[in-house]
Amino acid sequence: xxxxxxxxxxxxLNEIKTTNKKLQDVSVENLxxxxxxxxxxxxxxxxxxxxxxxxxxxxxKLDIETSGSRRILHEVEKMAISPEAFGYLIxxxxxxxISDVDVELIIERIMLTTTHxxxxxxxxxIVFSVIFGSEDHIFGRFSTYDDENIN
Numbered sequence: 001x002x003x004x005x006x007x008x009x010x011x012x013l014n015e016i017k018t019t020n021k022k023l024q025d026v027s028v029e030n031l032x033x034x035x036x037x038x039x040x041x042x043x044x045x046x047x048x049x050x051x052x053x054x055x056x057x058x059x060x061k062l063d064i065e066t067s068g069s070r071r072i073l074h075e076v077e078k079m080a081i082s083p084e085a086f087g088y089l090i091x092x093x094x095x096x097x098i099s100d101v102d103v104e105l106i107i108e109r110i111m112l113t114t115t116h117x118x119x120x121x122x123x124x125x126i127v128f129s130v131i132f133g134s135e136d137h138i139f140g141r142f143s144t145y146d147d148e149n150i151n
Contacts, residue, residue, distance in 0.1 A: 003124035006097075006131070008036055008044035013095040023048055047132075071103055080110055085123035092127060102130050 011034075012026050023045070031041050071093075073086060081089075089106060092098045098106070106126055110118050118126070 002128040002132075003121070004036060004040050005043045005047070006092075006124055006128055008040055009048060009097055010091065010095060012044065012048060013097065017095070023052065071100070071107075073107075077107060077111065079117065080114055081107070081118050081123075082120065085118050085120045088120050088123050089127070098127065098131065106130055 008031060011031065012023070015021060015026055016023065028041055070090070073081060089098075089103060093100070093103055106123075109126060109130075
């Protein structure tokens with residue numbers, strides 16, 4: 001379920017970015033057609049609302065904007081992270097789901113803990129742990145079940 005929440009967040013932010021919709025205008029019917037559960041959708045929408053709300057009302061929580069530079073991988077990092085997994089990481093950064101600091105933390109975790117090449121599915125798990133595992137994020141404090149709604 002964890003990676004599915006990230007997939008929903010990516011889907012919603014892509015829709016907002018390409019159609020100039022507001023968060024409250026995103027249709028859940030499309031997400032239901034894609035097979036996502038109410039619990040997964042609620043978790044994703046709650047995280048997005050939390051992130052937007054905190055950014056709007058707490059300037060100290062804002063991510064520092066990048067100057068347009070992009071992180072490139074060292075040769076050793078290229079052996080540890082597949083191009084698809086790194087592309088996924090770049091996509092999340094471009095959508096502001098993760099910050100530059102998060103990207104560095106994710107790459108550092110991979111370099112310190114893996115002995116094989118990380119593919120996209122493993123990257124999704126690592127990203128989830130960074131986004132929701134911290135006490136700064138609301139989902140680090142609880143988990144959801146398939147039949148559970150978050151209000």
